[in-house]
Every structure is written in C-alpha cells, then in structure tokens.
Amino acid sequence: MDAHLIDGTYELFRHFFALPPASDVNGQEVGAVRGVLNSVLSMLHNGATHLGVATDHVVESFRNELYPGYKTSEGVPAELMAQFPVLEEALKAMGVVVWPMVYFEADDALASAAVKAAADERVGQVLICTPDKDLAQCVSGTRVVQVDRRRNLVRDESGVIAKYGVPPTSIPDYLALVGDSADGYPGIPGWGVKGAAAVLATYCHLEKIPKDWRQWDRSLRKAQTLTESLFSNWADALLFRTLATLRMDAPVFCEVDELRWNGPRPDFEEYCRQLGAPDLFRKAAAQSSS
Secondary structure (H helix, E strand, O other), X not given: OOEEEEEHHHHHHHXXXXXXXXXXXXXXXXXXXXXXXXXXXXXHHOOOOEXXXXXXXXXXXXXXXXXXXXXXXXXXXXXXXXXXXXHHHHHHHOOOEEEEEOOOOHHHHHHHHHHHHHOOOOOOOEEEEOOOHHHHHHOEOOOEEEEEOOOOEEEOHHHHHHHHOXXXXXXXXHXXXXXXXXXXXXXXXXXXXXXXXXXXXXXXXXXXXXXXXXXXXXXXXXXXXHHHHHHHOHHHXXXXXXXXXXXXXXXXXXOHHHHEOOOOOOOHHHHHHHHOOHHHHHHHHHHHHO
C-alpha cells in the first residue's frame, strides 16, 4: 500500500481561485469545497487506498509567537476562510481522515504523517501531495516523495536537488537564507537562490559555514560579502530556519491502517445535498462498491 498525504489548505486555495463560484442550499459559497472533494474522489478512483488530509483550521500557529511578521489570515478572502470548516466536515463524512491544525500548521501535520507512514514497512511509498517547498525537506530517496498534482510532477530526493541545488536536509537552511514570502520572513540580505544553493551544497548547514570567508571553498563567489551578511544577521538566520523547519510531533495517526478509506459515512448523502452536489455522493458510493 501507498500513503497519500494531501495538503488540504493548498487544495482549497487552488480550487477557490480556479473554479467559478458555487453556492450551497443556504447560499453560502462552497465552490472550492466541491472542487476538493471531487479531486480526492479522483485520487480514490485512480487507486489511492490510504490517505489523509491536513488543513489549517486557523492560519495562525505557534510560529506567529516566534516571529511577528509570520503569515496571518489577513487578506484571505472571507468566502475562502469560511469554507475550511465546511471542507473538514465534508471530508470526514466522505470517510477521509482529516487533521485540522490549530497550534501547528498543515505542513507540520503532513511532515509528521510522512515520518509515521515511512516507518511502517508495509507502506511502499509515501506521497506528499503539495507543491509547497517547505515539504521538500521531508523527501527521502524514492520512498518519500513530493507530488505536484496540478503539474502531474513527482519529485524524489534527486528531484529536490535538481530544483533547489541542495538535498532535502538542507531545505530549512536554504529557506532561512533566501526567505519565504508566502510565510512572511525575508531571508538574509544579499543571499539569493544561486548563492544559497552553492554554499549549502558545500557546507550543508548554517553552522558549518566558515566565519572567516578566506576559509571558504575557492569555487564559491562573493564569499566576503555573504559571510559578513550572514554573521551580522546570525540570530535572524537561526530564527528563520526554525520557522522553516517542520515539526514531526503534530497529532495525526497512530497506525497507518487508520488512513484506509472504507467508503462514505451514511450522512455523506445529506452533506452532498446541502452542498448542492448530489453527484458527489453518487461518485463516492460507486467508488466504495467497486
């Protein structure tokens, strides 16, 4: 069996901006919810058997306590935010395991689930379904991979190196240097993606970078400038790496068997009626009986 771990936050955002508006029987916007449910059903139709969905039940997390500039829900359309609890309940009714995060982020849940699933020898492959660069740190060989379903792209460890220039274990250090505008931290002045990749490909982690630029590998460029910038902003670099490092202790599941999809709950038909999408129930029922 394979374990499919789905970034529900990304999926909801993606469908919200890609699909036309659609209302439920009460007039509430649910177009993105319907899109995600259809997407998950397509995964089941294509052979997924064990899967879990992580969501940001609230956008803010423990990282906001560490860094005031970290991302918040400010600016997120209200029509999108209101669909998170609807999606979570609808997925549960569809029989899918959901991890709604409050203290942690959805990315932490995916990382935690990936570690647990990979520890089970029965699992053939762990597929983390999100293009989010943070999750690249969880990739391991060809056993734990990252999947961009929109682009139909699977990225294993060699793929991570090809894209970022560093192995998965260096991704938090890489993001600390270059920053992550989506998460709200700027990185270290003067460090771009090429410089960060070249330096970390040689030294792997921040602590291994020589403080004396004259001790750097001679093939590395701008050694003096980058060294001065890094070590004059050392506390920020460590903080940004902490923000970029995914937690492995988020509450997810105890046994991989909990992820097995056994069909929708009896009340899923009513959920679909409320969503104005009875076809979703018919698809789920047909998939369950196949």
